[in-house]
Amino acid sequence: xxxxxxxxxSLVTIAAFVVIAGLLSCTSTxxxxxxxxxxxxxxxxxxxxxxxxxxxDERARRKWDGAMVGDLDGDGHQDLILTEHAHxxxxxxxxxxxxxxxxxxxxxxxxxTGIADFDGNGLVEIVIAQGGGNGSNPRKPIHFEVSSDRxxxxxxxxxxxxxxxxxSIKAFxxxxxxxxxxxxxxxxxxxxxxxxxxxxxxxxxxxDFTFLGNLPHSERLSYKSAIIDxxxxxxxxxxxxxxxxxxVAKAGEGYEFTQATQEVLGELAKTNHVxxxxxxxxxxxxxxxxxxxxxxxxxxxQRFYDEQHxxxxxxxxxxxxxxxxxxxxGDFSLENLQMAYPxxxxxxxxxxxx
Numbered sequence: 001x002x003x004x005x006x007x008x009x010s011l012v013t014i015a016a017f018v019v020i021a022g023l024l025s026c027t028s029t030x031x032x033x034x035x036x037x038x039x040x041x042x043x044x045x046x047x048x049x050x051x052x053x054x055x056x057d058e059r060a061r062r063k064w065d066g067a068m069v070g071d072l073d074g075d076g077h078q079d080l081i082l083t084e085h086a087h088x089x090x091x092x093x094x095x096x097x098x099x100x101x102x103x104x105x106x107x108x109x110x111x112x113t114g115i116a117d118f119d120g121n122g123l124v125e126i127v128i129a130q131g132g133g134n135g136s137n138p139r140k141p142i143h144f145e146v147s148s149d150r151x152x153x154x155x156x157x158x159x160x161x162x163x164x165x166x167x168s169i170k171a172f173x174x175x176x177x178x179x180x181x182x183x184x185x186x187x188x189x190x191x192x193x194x195x196x197x198x199x200x201x202x203x204x205x206x207x208d209f210t211f212l213g214n215l216p217h218s219e220r221l222s223y224k225s226a227i228i229d230x231x232x233x234x235x236x237x238x239x240x241x242x243x244x245x246x247x248v249a250k251a252g253e254g255y256e257f258t259q260a261t262q263e264v265l266g267e268l269a270k271t272n273h274v275x276x277x278x279x280x281x282x283x284x285x286x287x288x289x290x291x292x293x294x295x296x297x298x299x300x301x302q303r304f305y306d307e308q309h310x311x312x313x314x315x316x317x318x319x320x321x322x323x324x325x326x327x328x329x330g331d332f333s334l335e336n337l338q339m340a341y342p343x344x345x346x347x348x349x350x351x352x353x354x
Contacts, residue, residue: 054099070115072124072146083110114169116180119207129166135189138163162211164197167223172236175254179203185223202255216259219243226277230288241274273297
């Protein structure tokens with residue numbers, strides 16, 4: 001991997017000055033009178049934090065998917081869907097610049113979300129991948145349809161879909177016929193180790209989906225995906241990542257996908273713990289480049305200590321975890337931030353005092 005050399009601050013300042021001066025000199029050939037300078041305590045920026053726009057209570061949460069944005073009710077304003085893992089999925093209706101109080105779409109163990117008009121009737125549909133209870137309760141996705149008056153049907157389990165421990169959902173037009181198909185990833189159960197749990201479904205145009213098979217997989221943690229036409233042939237290819245390696249499903253004619261990992265990535269396929277992949281033509285040569293971010297495995301036991309503020313933290317999952325000997329002077333404040341409901345009582349000590 002190459003690195004970009006860092007310019008000295010003086011060079012950066014000069015370059016910025018030259019560019020700005022050049023832009024200003026092109027605006028007019030006539031002398032301009034500079035507007036009076038108004039001093040403000042807060043510098044002007046393109047983006048700033050808002051208050052009172054999204055009525056979301058301030059508390060610790062377990063997020064799963066990123067915010068889903070779409071005009072769910074067809075009123076011309078972009079609404080929000082936020083998933084709180086193992087608790088609720090909320091819709092925030094856009095009231096023309098401010099959002100409504102959250103409306104609960106569904107309770108329970110929910111993961112990735114996809115929104116689109118799959119059947120072409122003008123109404124937006126929502127598909128949510130349900131969790132699988134660590135493999136003990138594999139389930140199928142659930143489907144909703146939203147009306148223009150913001151009523152939502154009761155939700156229908158897509159009974160002809162494959163069971164799984166659902167993760168992400170991507171809607172894209174695989175065969176370029178104008179209808180959106182579905183790609184669902186999953187955390188593979190022991191019965192799915194050989195095939196993986198990356199399921200592809202075609203859309204016949206009426207919103208009826210047919211399971212066509214499994215796309216390539218790497219290992220159990222490879223349940224993140226990105227739809228990227230990496231070769232510019234007009235067919236949407238699929239990158240799958242998150243575990244010990246990356247895989248690429250190259251799109252062909254119709255619904256054909258082939259394993260193309262080595263052809264596309266070569267040694268880069270061994271990149272592990274990838275958290276996101278995004279396309280970018282950073283050098284402007286017309287060829288697509290990739291920006292890849294990586295993150296530590298999110299389920300490993302860890303411990304931290306913030307010496308400046310004297311804060312100790314640890315993360316444990318499913319197995320006993322010895323935090324070691326702690327010497328505490330003064331008051332001890334304990335806060336649980338990891339569970340779906342972070343207000344559970346905590347018991348410590350040999351006699352397990354609350």
